[in-house]
Amino acid sequence: MPWRRLIITASIIAPLLALFAYGFMRDARYIHSPLIAKPAAPFAIELFDGTTLNLESLRGKAVFLNFWASWCPPCRAEARDLESAWRKVKDQNVVYIGVALQDTEENARAFLREFDITYPNGRDASGRISVDYGVWGIPESFFIDAQGRITYKHTGAIRAGLVETKLAEAIKGIVTAQEGKGEYQQVR
Amino acid sequence: MLRRALLLAIVFLPRLAAGAVAPDLEDQTRALAAELRCVVCQNLSVADSPSEMAQQMRAIVREQLQAGKTPEQVKDFFVSKYGEWVLLKPKTSGIGLLLWLLPYVALTLGVITALWFVRRWARRKTLTAQIPIAGGMERVRSEIAREHVEQPDSEDTSPRAELLRERERLRAELRELEFDFQSGKHSEADFMALRSEIENKFGTLIERLDRLPAESGAHAAKEKRPAHTPANKTPAKTSDGSGRRFRRWQLAAGGSFLLLFGLALGVFLTQSLRPRMSEEDTITGDFMTGTSGAATAALLQQGKQAYAKQDFAKAIEAFKLVLAQEPNQPEAHAYMGFILAQAGHGDGALMAFEKALAVAPSFPMALWGKGMVLYRDKQDYAGARPVLEKLLQLMPPGEERNEITKVLAEIPASGGPPQKASAVAPTAANSAQTISGKITVDAKLKDKIDNQATLFIIARPAGGAAGPPLAVKKIDKPSFPLSYSLGHENVMMQGTPFAGPINITVRLDKDSNAVTREAGNLLGDYKKNPVTVGSQNVDIILDQLAQ
Numbered sequence: 001m002p003w004r005r006l007i008i009t010a011s012i013i014a015p016l017l018a019l020f021a022y023g024f025m026r027d028a029r030y031i032h033s034p035l036i037a038k039p040a041a042p043f044a045i046e047l048f049d050g051t052t053l054n055l056e057s058l059r060g061k062a063v064f065l066n067f068w069a070s071w072c073p074p075c076r077a078e079a080r081d082l083e084s085a086w087r088k089v090k091d092q093n094v095v096y097i098g099v100a101l102q103d104t105e106e107n108a109r110a111f112l113r114e115f116d117i118t119y120p121n122g123r124d125a126s127g128r129i130s131v132d133y134g135v136w137g138i139p140e141s142f143f144i145d146a147q148g149r150i151t152y153k154h155t156g157a158i159r160a161g162l163v164e165t166k167l168a169e170a171i172k173g174i175v176t177a178q179e180g181k182g183e184y185q186q187v188r
Numbered sequence: 189m190l191r192r193a194l195l196l197a198i199v200f201l202p203r204l205a206a207g208a209v210a211p212d213l214e215d216q217t218r219a220l221a222a223e224l225r226c227v228v229c230q231n232l233s234v235a236d237s238p239s240e241m242a243q244q245m246r247a248i249v250r251e252q253l254q255a256g257k258t259p260e261q262v263k264d265f266f267v268s269k270y271g272e273w274v275l276l277k278p279k280t281s282g283i284g285l286l287l288w289l290l291p292y293v294a295l296t297l298g299v300i301t302a303l304w305f306v307r308r309w310a311r312r313k314t315l316t317a318q319i320p321i322a323g324g325m326e327r328v329r330s331e332i333a334r335e336h337v338e339q340p341d342s343e344d345t346s347p348r349a350e351l352l353r354e355r356e357r358l359r360a361e362l363r364e365l366e367f368d369f370q371s372g373k374h375s376e377a378d379f380m381a382l383r384s385e386i387e388n389k390f391g392t393l394i395e396r397l398d399r400l401p402a403e404s405g406a407h408a409a410k411e412k413r414p415a416h417t418p419a420n421k422t423p424a425k426t427s428d429g430s431g432r433r434f435r436r437w438q439l440a441a442g443g444s445f446l447l448l449f450g451l452a453l454g455v456f457l458t459q460s461l462r463p464r465m466s467e468e469d470t471i472t473g474d475f476m477t478g479t480s481g482a483a484t485a486a487l488l489q490q491g492k493q494a495y496a497k498q499d500f501a502k503a504i505e506a507f508k509l510v511l512a513q514e515p516n517q518p519e520a521h522a523y524m525g526f527i528l529a530q531a532g533h534g535d536g537a538l539m540a541f542e543k544a545l546a547v548a549p550s551f552p553m554a555l556w557g558k559g560m561v562l563y564r565d566k567q568d569y570a571g572a573r574p575v576l577e578k579l580l581q582l583m584p585p586g587e588e589r590n591e592i593t594k595v596l597a598e599i600p601a602s603g604g605p606p607q608k609a610s611a612v613a614p615t616a617a618n619s620a621q622t623i624s625g626k627i628t629v630d631a632k633l634k635d636k637i638d639n640q641a642t643l644f645i646i647a648r649p650a651g652g653a654a655g656p657p658l659a660v661k662k663i664d665k666p667s668f669p670l671s672y673s674l675g676h677e678n679v680m681m682q683g684t685p686f687a688g689p690i691n692i693t694v695r696l697d698k699d700s701n702a703v704t705r706e707a708g709n710l711l712g713d714y715k716k717n718p719v720t721v722g723s724q725n726v727d728i729i730l731d732q733l734a735q
Contacts, residue, residue, distance in 0.1 A: 031227060034271045073550045073582040080581075102240050110585055127244030134269040136227040136241075183550060186228050188240045 029186065031136050033153050037175045040065075040144045041132035045099065045122035048109060053097065053120055055148070062094045062170040063144040064163060067124075067135050069103045070111035072185040075139045078157040079115040085160035086119045093146075094167055096120070101130045101138070102188050130187070137184035143170040151175045156182030217250045220259050224249070224266055225276050233276055305439060328391045332359060348400050355393050362386050378435055484513050491523060498657075500527050501705065518544035522554040529557065530657070530680055531702070534565035552588075555579040560595070564684065569599050621686065623647070623719055624673035625726035627666075627694055633710055636733060639665060641709075642700035645672055650689035650718035659686060660702065668730075689718035694728050709734040 040063075044054040055063070066082065068075035086096045096119035100108040108123055124130050133142060136155075143152040143166045151170045154162070162180065169176065221235035221242075228239045234246055245266070252262045266274045278287045339356070340349030365386065369379040491506030504527060510520040525540030538561050544554035555575055563572035576596050583589040627645070629637060645661040659678040663670070676686040696710040712730040719726050 031270055031273050034268065070584055073552070076582050076584070077550060107584070114585070126247070127241065128248065130241075131245060131248055131266075131269060134271075136270070188228065 029137070030155075030181075031134070033134050033179060035134055035142075035150050036153055036177055036179070038150055040142065040148050040150050041129075042148075043129045043132065045097075045124065045129065047120050047122040048105075048112060049120075053122065055097075055144075058095050058144075059148055060093070060146050062146060062167050063142075064094065064096045064167055064170075065099065065133070065142040065144060066096070067099050067101055067130060067133065067138050067140045068111075069101055069138055069187075070107040071103065072138050074157040074183045074185055076111075076115075077183070078139055078159075079111070079117065081158075081160040082163065083115055083117050083119070085163045089164070089167065090119070093171070098122070099124050099129055101127060101135065135187060137186050139184070143167060145170045145173045147173065149173070149175070152180065154180035154182065156180075156184035158182055213250065213253060216253055216259070217246060220249050220253070220262055221246050223263065223276055225274050227270060227274065302443070309436065325387065325391075328387050328394065331394055332362060332387070332390060348397070351393055351397050351400070355390070355397070358386055358390050358393065362390075374435075484510055484517070487513075488517070488519060491520065495523055495527070499705070500530075501701075503527060516543075516547045518548040518551045518554060521547075522551065522557055525554065525557045525561075529561050529565065532680055534561050537561050537565070550578075550582055552579055552582055555582070556592070563595070563599055569601075573599055621721055622673045622675035623690065623692060623721060623723050623726050624671070625692075625714075625724065625728065626669050626671050627712070627728050627730065628669045629696075629710065630729050630731035633730065633733060636708070636710060637668070637696065638698050638708070640700075641665070641696045641698050643670070644695045644697055644702060645674055646693050646695065647674055647678070647686075647690045648693070650691050658684065658690060662702070664700070666696070687721055689720060691717040692719060692726055692728065693717075694730060696730055705734065707735050 040055065042054075042056050044052055046052050068079075070076075082096070082098075090096075098112075098117065098119060098121035100111075100121065100123045103111075103123065105123060108121075111117075112121055133140070139157060141154045141158050141163070142150050145151050151174060152166045154166075158180065159182075166176070166180075218235050222233045224234040224245065226232045226234050226237035226239060226242045226245075228241045229237050232242075234242045234249070248265075249262055252265065253259070257265075263275065272279065279285070280288055337355070337359075338352060340346075340352045362383065365374070365379065365382055368374050369376075374382070487506050487510045491503045491510060494500070494502035494506060503523065507520040507524050507527075510517050511524075514520075521540045521544035525537045525544065528534075528540055529537035538558060541554045541558040541561065544551050545558065548554070556579055559572045559576035559579060562568040562575060566572075573596065576592055576599070580589065580592045580596065583592060627643070643663040643666040645663070646657050647659040648657050657680055659674055659676075660680060661672065661674055661678045663672075674692070679686050691713070693711070693713040695712075698706055698708050710730040711732040711734055712728045714726050714728050
């Protein structure tokens with residue numbers, strides 16, 4: 001019976017082809033984060049202004065956490081956008097935190113000066129915070145709601161408009177399971 | 189039971205071995221790091237990767253072990269951050285267990301299928317030899333050949349009716365087999381074997397029918413009708429309900445093909461996976477994508493070296509090969525762009541830079557190339573400015589960044605030629621802005637002059653061996669002695685000032701191609717190089733023969 005044979009052949013070949021297609025179409029470098037909708041890992045970071053910032057102390061506020069490095073072109077591409085977005089909301093119940101990783105203090109400071117960045121920034125010298133957030137491609141941004149839960153993750157350069165939208169969602173506690181993706185640079 | 193134990197041992201043994209307690213912290217850290225995937229490099233473990241990230245991850249592993257965490261707890265920590273992707277060996281629970289068991293399940297199914305086929309063939313052989321009813325084959329054949337046979341009622345579900353229906357199926361199958369044989373679909377041997385199998389089944393069926401109590405004559409008579417009308421419409425089926433039989437050689441060929449395919453896939457697939465050589469590289473290569481990572485990287489390097497030595501022919505060849513293997517390699521496109529720009533093909537160069545930028549929109553080299561071609565070659569200041577401004581934003585502070593700032597300052601706000609270019613652009617008549625002299629051929633090499641050759645007079649910035657020629661003059665079929673003058677109009681990239689200490693060389697090129705270098709070309713250089721613009725009597729003798 002040709003139909004039966006056709007169905008059997010198709011039922012064997014189709015899943016194999018689908019598997020191959022999936023394998024070839026996906027970005028082999030991309031690591032999906034298991035952190036979305038989970039509590040954000042607590043950390044304390046020494047900021048460039050000498051003070052210490054503790055994430056736990058920001059409960060009740062929506063947090064935009066951005067990992068960057070001065071040597072990473074996509075981080076430079078988004079820097080001005082982030083600062084302008086921050087200036088619009090700095091008086092509201094939100095906090096921006098920048099975490100420089102795999103960077104020297106001098107270069108990181110020069111970066112902040114160059115882009116005139118005014119939101120709190122610190123350096124993760126040991127890489128502990130970066131690993132805690134499963135960072136692998138920078139810039140990498142996390143949105144944390146008032147309860148300290150990660151609501152959205154974006155790998156790569158992010159636009160100011162998206163930051164504003166996702167922060168507004170974080171304020172309401174809305175979680176986006178789908179990760180965002182922009183142009184990124186792998187960490188070293 | 190023993191089989192199950194063996195299977196579990198195969199699955200768990202490597203894990204048990206890996207989980208064995210290491211004698212000290214360093215060994216334990218290394219053993220554990222070897223099980224974690226480096227997030228930067230792929231295909232390398234955290235233990236083997238030299239990357240900064242892997243170093244930091246190793247430090248965390250050590251720290252957590254030191255704090256008294258078990259290896260499982262440390263692995264769970266990394267899994268909670270990066271997902272199960274971070275484990276080089278999938279877990280032996282949940283979906284991970286499926287990955288471990290699937291190959292064994294597939295193997296077992298394969299063996300069972302193979303055994304089933306072997307048994308089927310063996311049964312077919314033995315069946316051929318037996319005819320179970322009284323009267324033997326003759327009765328079977330006469331029953332098969334009978335024109336009018338008893339037909340059961342379609343709603344009758346008695347055992348006799350079932351057997352009668354089966355008998356009709358076998359008759360139809362036999363008719364189809366004979367038709368197939370006559371139309372050449374079966375060999376004689378296959379036909380005989382298949383026919384005798386059906387006949388055997390038919391014999392068994394007749395025997396079972398004989399054993400059943402006879403039906404009433406009226407009932408039987410009522411159901412009688414010509415065999416060829418509805419029975420012909422009975423779907424051709426084998427007695428076991430499967431579709432068309434495969435011939436033995438088909439199955440053997442199919443099996444061998446699958447085996448070879450599996451082996452080839454196993455060998456080539458493992459060979460085709462490799463660590464990525466660059467940001468844009470993939471982990472597949474060789475037969476999978478036709479690219480060899482190591483080979484592409486080496487070719488790219490070769491091209492860059494040739495470019496640095498200004499051996500453009502070799503560089504083009506290398507970059508072309510890279511692009512044949514990886515059509516989206518942005519670095520190769522960008523270098524091709526620079527070569528084209530230097531050869532005066534602004535449009536081609538722009539296209540090459542655009543190709544590079546289509547793949548990597550923030551690729552600094554391509555942005556620089558595009559910006560400079562738009563600015564200097566096309567004098568499209570409005571187009572050049574945003575490109576260079578984007579590049580400026582991407583570049584960290586340093587010499588390169590200063591250079592971009594300088595160029596941006598040079599670009600006029602709107603229209604008109606570049607400030608710097610207009611300041612230095614000389615008129616053709618201005619002899620103070622040219623270099624002139626006479627070119628002759630050494631007496632010993634006069635017989636080596638090719639009448640069809642082209643003369644290239646090349647000016648390069650002194651000390652800038654790695655840079656492109658500043659200016660080139662091409663003269664077809666020259667006759668010697670030849671007076672020349674080289675000026676701003678010969679500059680390769682429009683807008684570049686024809687100034688500074690310059691080295692002048694000449695080449696009488698046999699194939700007239702500026703980028704290839706072949707034996708038999710005549711070469712010469714000005715013995716008092718470098719010269720300044722405005723120099724006269726820069727006389728050159730073609731006194732070297734390229735080997």
